[in-house]
Amino acid sequence: MINKIAKTASEAVADIFDGATIMISGFGEAGSPIELIHALIDQGARNLTVVSNNTGNGHIGLAALIENKQVRKMICSFPRTANSVVFPELYRKGEIELELVPQGTLAERIRAGGAGIPAFFTPTSVNTPLAEGKEIRLFNGKPYVMEYGLKADFALVKCKIADRYGNLLFNKTARNFGPIMCMAAKSAIVQAAEIVELGGIDPEIVITPGIFVKKVVEITNPVSENQLISENRRYPW
Amino acid sequence: MINKIAKTASEAVADIFDGATIMISGFGEAGSPIELIHALIDQGARNLTVVSNNTGNGHIGLAALIENKQVRKMICSFPRTANSVVFPELYRKGEIELELVPQGTLAERIRAGGAGIPAFFTPTSVNTPLAEGKEIRLFNGKPYVMEYGLKADFALVKCKIADRYGNLLFNKTARNFGPIMCMAAKSAIVQAAEIVELGGIDPEIVITPGIFVKKVVEITNPVSENQLISENRRYPW
Amino acid sequence: MVEIRKGWNREEMAQKIAGHIPNGAYVNLGIGLPELVANYIPHDREVIFHTENGLLGVGPSPVKENEDDELINAGKKPVTAIKGACFFHHADSFAMIRGGHIDICVLGAFQVSENGDLANWSTGEPGAIPAVGGAMDLVQGVKTIIIFTQHLTKNGEPKIVKHCSYPLTGKGVVSHIYTDYAVIDVKDTGLYVREMAPEIDFDYLKSCTEAELKQY
Amino acid sequence: MVEIRKGWNREEMAQKIAGHIPNGAYVNLGIGLPELVANYIPHDREVIFHTENGLLGVGPSPVKENEDDELINAGKKPVTAIKGACFFHHADSFAMIRGGHIDICVLGAFQVSENGDLANWSTGEPGAIPAVGGAMDLVQGVKTIIIFTQHLTKNGEPKIVKHCSYPLTGKGVVSHIYTDYAVIDVKDTGLYVREMAPEIDFDYLKSCTEAELKQY
Numbered sequence: 001m002i003n004k005i006a007k008t009a010s011e012a013v014a015d016i017f018d019g020a021t022i023m024i025s026g027f028g029e030a031g032s033p034i035e036l037i038h039a040l041i042d043q044g045a046r047n048l049t050v051v052s053n054n055t056g057n058g059h060i061g062l063a064a065l066i067e068n069k070q071v072r073k074m075i076c077s078f079p080r081t082a083n084s085v086v087f088p089e090l091y092r093k094g095e096i097e098l099e100l101v102p103q104g105t106l107a108e109r110i111r112a113g114g115a116g117i118p119a120f121f122t123p124t125s126v127n128t129p130l131a132e133g134k135e136i137r138l139f140n141g142k143p144y145v146m147e148y149g150l151k152a153d154f155a156l157v158k159c160k161i162a163d164r165y166g167n168l169l170f171n172k173t174a175r176n177f178g179p180i181m182c183m184a185a186k187s188a189i190v191q192a193a194e195i196v197e198l199g200g201i202d203p204e205i206v207i208t209p210g211i212f213v214k215k216v217v218e219i220t221n222p223v224s225e226n227q228l229i230s231e232n233r234r235y236p237w
Numbered sequence: 238m239i240n241k242i243a244k245t246a247s248e249a250v251a252d253i254f255d256g257a258t259i260m261i262s263g264f265g266e267a268g269s270p271i272e273l274i275h276a277l278i279d280q281g282a283r284n285l286t287v288v289s290n291n292t293g294n295g296h297i298g299l300a301a302l303i304e305n306k307q308v309r310k311m312i313c314s315f316p317r318t319a320n321s322v323v324f325p326e327l328y329r330k331g332e333i334e335l336e337l338v339p340q341g342t343l344a345e346r347i348r349a350g351g352a353g354i355p356a357f358f359t360p361t362s363v364n365t366p367l368a369e370g371k372e373i374r375l376f377n378g379k380p381y382v383m384e385y386g387l388k389a390d391f392a393l394v395k396c397k398i399a400d401r402y403g404n405l406l407f408n409k410t411a412r413n414f415g416p417i418m419c420m421a422a423k424s425a426i427v428q429a430a431e432i433v434e435l436g437g438i439d440p441e442i443v444i445t446p447g448i449f450v451k452k453v454v455e456i457t458n459p460v461s462e463n464q465l466i467s468e469n470r471r472y473p474w
Numbered sequence: 475m476v477e478i479r480k481g482w483n484r485e486e487m488a489q490k491i492a493g494h495i496p497n498g499a500y501v502n503l504g505i506g507l508p509e510l511v512a513n514y515i516p517h518d519r520e521v522i523f524h525t526e527n528g529l530l531g532v533g534p535s536p537v538k539e540n541e542d543d544e545l546i547n548a549g550k551k552p553v554t555a556i557k558g559a560c561f562f563h564h565a566d567s568f569a570m571i572r573g574g575h576i577d578i579c580v581l582g583a584f585q586v587s588e589n590g591d592l593a594n595w596s597t598g599e600p601g602a603i604p605a606v607g608g609a610m611d612l613v614q615g616v617k618t619i620i621i622f623t624q625h626l627t628k629n630g631e632p633k634i635v636k637h638c639s640y641p642l643t644g645k646g647v648v649s650h651i652y653t654d655y656a657v658i659d660v661k662d663t664g665l666y667v668r669e670m671a672p673e674i675d676f677d678y679l680k681s682c683t684e685a686e687l688k689q690y
Numbered sequence: 691m692v693e694i695r696k697g698w699n700r701e702e703m704a705q706k707i708a709g710h711i712p713n714g715a716y717v718n719l720g721i722g723l724p725e726l727v728a729n730y731i732p733h734d735r736e737v738i739f740h741t742e743n744g745l746l747g748v749g750p751s752p753v754k755e756n757e758d759d760e761l762i763n764a765g766k767k768p769v770t771a772i773k774g775a776c777f778f779h780h781a782d783s784f785a786m787i788r789g790g791h792i793d794i795c796v797l798g799a800f801q802v803s804e805n806g807d808l809a810n811w812s813t814g815e816p817g818a819i820p821a822v823g824g825a826m827d828l829v830q831g832v833k834t835i836i837i838f839t840q841h842l843t844k845n846g847e848p849k850i851v852k853h854c855s856y857p858l859t860g861k862g863v864v865s866h867i868y869t870d871y872a873v874i875d876v877k878d879t880g881l882y883v884r885e886m887a888p889e890i891d892f893d894y895l896k897s898c899t900e901a902e903l904k905q906y
Contacts, residue, residue: 002714002736027527027564028550028622029543054562078607081550088603100604103526104568106609108354111565115781116831117345117787118376120357122572123614127645129596139355139385148376149603150661165738165747165774169441172561173528175770185787199773203441204406206776209746211738211791224506226543239498239520264780265766266759271770273724290780317819318766325819337820339744341827348781353564353572355613359788360830366859367822400514402522402531410744411778416779420573436557443560446530446777448500448522449574453758463759474812 004166004216005195009039014215016154023110023155024052024062025179028081028200029225031174033158033191034061036217038235041068047049049108051075051152053177054140055087055101058229066090073097075150077106078168079179083229102130105147111147114183114212117148119148119233155185159208162192163199166213167206175207182212241453242432244466246276249426249454253282253391260347260392260418261289261299265318266462268411270395270428271298275472277393278305288312288347288389290414291341292324295466301473303327310334312387315341320466339367342384344417350443351420351449356385377392395459396445399429400436403450404443412444419449428456438461478630479678481654481671488513489654490669491580495521495549499577500570502526502612503581505549508622509579522556524559524576526608528567531559543579548608571608571615583623583651588685590619590648590660593640606643613644627651633656634665635684655679659670664688694846695894697870705730706885707836708869709747711737715793716786718742718828719766724796725837730753738772740792742824742859744783747775764824764828787824787831795832799839799867801854804901806864806876808837809856829860841869842898850874850881851900871895880904 006012016022022040026032041064048071055074055173063086065071079087079098090096101109102124112120121144125131135146157178160171168190170178182188197216201213243249250273252395253259259277263269276300281447285308292311294301300323302308316324316335327333339361340345349357358381372383392416405427407415419425432455482490484507492514495501502524503509513530517520523532525547532547533554540554555561570576585593592613595606613619623633634651651658656679657669666688670679680687692798698706699726700723708730711717718740719725728748731737739748741763748763749770757768786792801809803829804900830836839849867874872895873885882904896903903905 002738028546030527030546030550031544062607078605080603080605091603092601098604101604102610104563104572104615105606107564107568108572109354109784112357114789115345115785116790117357117359118379118381120349120354122354124572124611126614128334128610128642130610137356142355144355154747163774167774167776170561172441172542172545172555173525173547174561175561176528177564180565183785183791201774201776202442203747203771203775203777204409205439206778209776209778210774210788211740211746211786212749224543260740265762267762269741279719315821315823317821328819329817335820337822339822339826340780340824341788341831344780344784345788348569351573352569353574361827363509363830365826365858367826399639400558401729404560408779409758409761410741410763410772412777412779413744417781420569420575420733421503431660438558440529440531440555440559440561446560446562446566446570447558448524448530448570461759 003164004213005147005164006215006217009035009219010042012036012215013039013043016043016218018038018045019047020045020153020169021049022094023152023178023185024050024198025051025157025178025181027176031158031176031178032061032225034223034225035219036156036191037065040067046070047072049073049075051150054081055079055084057081057083057225058085059234060228061225065214066096071096073099073103075099077101077103100130109150110180110184113151114180117149119144119146137215150184152185153187155181155188157181157188157190159190159192161194161196161201162190162216163201165198166210166216167201168208168213169201170207176179179208182208188212189212189215189221191217191222192221195221196220240401241450242401242453243452246272246428246454247279249273249452250280250408250442251381252275253258253277253436254369255282256284257282258286260389260422261287262394262413262415262418264290264413268395268413268415269298269462270393271460271462272456273393273426273428274298274302278302278472283307284309285392286310286312290314290388291318292316292340294318294462296323296471297465298394298462303333305384310336312336314338314340319469320374333431337343337367346384346387347421350388351417356383358383387421390424392418392425394425394427396427396429398431399427399453400433400438402435403447403453405450406438407444416445425449426449426452428454428459429436430457430459432456435447478626479673481625481674484510487622487652490657491622494620495578500524500575502576502579502616504581506582508582509549511516511580524570526567526571528542528564529555529559529560531556568611571611574617576616578618578620579612580622581612581622583621583633584640585633585635585649586621586651587638588636588665590646591638592643592648593638594643596641598641609643613647618649619647621648621651623653625655632682632684664689695889697841697890698727702768703838703870704874707838708737709892710836711794716740716791718792718795718832720797722798724798724880725765727796740786742783744778744780745771745775747772772787780872784827787827790831790833792832794834794836795828796836796838797828799837799849800856800863801849801851802837802867803854804852804881806862807854808859809854810859812829812857814857825859835863837864837867841871848898848900882906
């Protein structure tokens with residue numbers, strides 16, 4: 001029998017190793033797998049490369065992982081947001097590395113990594129500092145920059161509904177990077193607000209097919225990042 | 238008001254011009270927009286380049302379009318199937334051109350065309366005759382072939398449910414090339430078994446967002462290709 | 475440093491841009507000022523707003539009690555979804571952008587140059603945390619880029635310049651510039667002033683614009 | 691041209707391949723003979739079948755009255771979908787293949803060479819209509835390629851050859867060959883015979899195999 005269900009977040013993240021590359025879903029507060037990240041803080045893997053659109057907010061979730069010095073390098077498109085305090089401080093001190101990637105290029109690189117495409121050409125960033133040192137090539141007289149597919153050892157993803165095969169449904173704009181990160185990671189680890197019986201998800205509406213998912217764990221009432229930040233909470237609690 | 242609904246298949250295909258490149262959805266009998274193709278036969282545009290996985294069956298649909306000498310060139314992965322009689326005959330006589338593309342490369346080229354990616358690298362077809370004359374490049378020591386994005390002037394696509402914005406739902410394995418062809422065509426023309434009111438499709442389960450669709454036409458009971466072939470029907474009737 | 479006059483206010487600018495957007499257009503509004511444009515679409519037009527974090531059919535802001543942390547726009551503000559909306563993942567969202575499917579994008583600017591170069595993501599200052607988001611994708615992929623900006627910086631420096639001194643977002647990408655002082659079209663042959671605010675005349679406009687301006 | 695002996699029948703071959711497939715594997719079965727494999731998965735294993743035309747979780751063939759023209763496999767035969775199945779479009783389907791997400795693919799062959807080259811899409815004859823389908827994607831993308839074939843052609847020619855004379859589907863892509871005569875593993879150091887059918891001995895097997903065969 002196929003059963004991808006882990007009993008706890010700790011069990012789900014147990015295999016993450018020092019030096020791993022980890023993709024973390026979310027766009028701002030939407031879709032960030034806070035419970036899985038906190039389990040990773042408890043677990044303690046270090047020297048991580050994290051691929052995520054932002055760098056976390058306040059002192060919880062991804063920001064707490066960074067604050068706990070587990071992250072060596074961030075690959076992201078927008079490292080500073082209104083409530084981002086941890087990353088900017090470490091970055092200014094030279095204690096964390098940053099690879100800045102335009103958001104669409106980041107998404108396409110992740111999708112390419114998952115789809116077996118080692119490299120592709122995009123018009124994005126041509127004639128800007130972010131294209132410096134990269135290969136430029138003309139197609140139909142227009143310049144494009146070559147970008148590489150991006151893979152990861154693990155993905156930490158938040159979704160709404162899952163089944164034991166790993167089929168996933170997401171919630172509104174919390175979908176964002178989740179589906180493509182599941183594709184690009186060797187082991188996608190997913191927290192779902194609900195795990196349903198096989199057959200409980202209509203095959204026509206599955207967003208992430210189970211083939212892309214390694215483990216699912218039910219986190220029934222995930223914390224609200226916004227609320228924790230308004231309460232000035234820090235992890236570890 | 239946005240209203241992409243055309244009243245008839247003829248109205249929907251009226252703008253197709255001589256020399257156009259047209260993507261046609263379907264994999265065998267599943268998802269082939271027979272009514273739209275027949276409307277295109279009535280309309281008469283010639284010298285077409287058609288991108289479709291197969292070349293049609295019997296003497297209806299795509300096969301009838303080819304038989305009617307409207308197609309100059311086929312771009313496809315599998316031009317001969319059990320019931321394919323028209324294309325092989327014309328091809329042997331040298332009366333139709335063929336660009337043979339591996340199925341996954343065809344899908345990825347179409348998706349790239351729709352996603353603004355002019356070219357990408359794929360391992361598929363390396364060291365085979367289909368990679369001859371193409372650029373080969375090593376990534377991590379492994380060879381990949383460069384393939385180009387594919388765009389079209391029009392797409393003819395069959396789906397199950399649509400709304401006036403052009404949002405689409407498909408039916409089972411009839412989905413196949415439909416969603417990516419809508420992306421890659423300047424004007425995607427879609428026949429839907431049912432057109433519902435705006436709001437009749439849950440935003441979470443939309444397969445093709447309306448932004449990729451130009452026109453939809455309701456064809457309530459589309460013909461069954463299998464049945465027409467078993468009855469030895471020909472178009473024009 | 476020039477004398478700062480009063481031109482159009484933000485709402486008037488938003489209204490002018492909204493008037494530029496035809497029925498049926500797919501539009502992406504940048505974070506901040508550009509978001510105002512949504513409020514001024516004429517009632518006889520149906521325009522569909524895209525937000526790059528995965529929603530086509532962005533509706534008005536919700537009342538406080540209906541806010542949903544998982545239904546936000548690219549500026550991370552709570553939004554709603556209209557009837558006929560749809561959600562999708564980031565690769566599909568940027569396929570819409572990069573693939574040329576979005577008709578119009580309204581963005582802010584640090585600087586716009588004579589030939590339509592845009593700088594709006596980094597002032598290049600040492601110590602600043604670089605952050606680019608989707609701006610570079612939008613300017614390359616969207617058919618028409620409209621800039622919504624004050625004509626002068628807070629310090630009274632011109633934002634419409636001969637050459638951008640800040641790092642570029644994209645080269646030759648801007649089509650129209652809407653400032654509090656004027657509406658300017660970017661053409662192959664230069665910048666053409668289409669309209670000026672009541673208090674603004676061409677000489678004054680030239681005095682607070684580093685780039686060369688032309689009249690139709 | 692060698693004497694043709696009777697080896698395993700198709701069902702026995704399918705059963706052997708099925709025994710090779712572990713619990714939880716994602717498997718793509720080629721058109722024709724390979725489809726038989728699905729019938730022999732041991733009952734204590736759960737295996738998920740992928741068909742490249744957009745379905746993960748292919749179930750058994752339906753009874754005639756439940757056939758659905760829009761629920762078919764890559765061979766265009768009616769199938770069913772199991773509980774927990776999902777549908778997707780062609781680009782996503784081949785992302786699964788090319789991206790290395792499918793564990794095992796079982797394919798037919800015209801020829802397999804000593805170093806694991808496969809020819810199974812074209813005999814290269816003049817006048818033949820070339821057709822490739824998804825074979826080239828599968829052999830490059832799927833982790834383990836298993837060949838399910840008769841050991842000899844209908845004319846008694848060996849299919850396991852030193853070098854493929856037919857156009858290649860992929861170079862060095864085959865992991866295991868299951869024929870009616872033997873099970874052969876393709877390794878860096880050559881072809882190793884793991885098992886032979888009851889009527890077949892190593893000398894006979896060598897006599898009907900052009901490629902060099904080794905014993906473990």
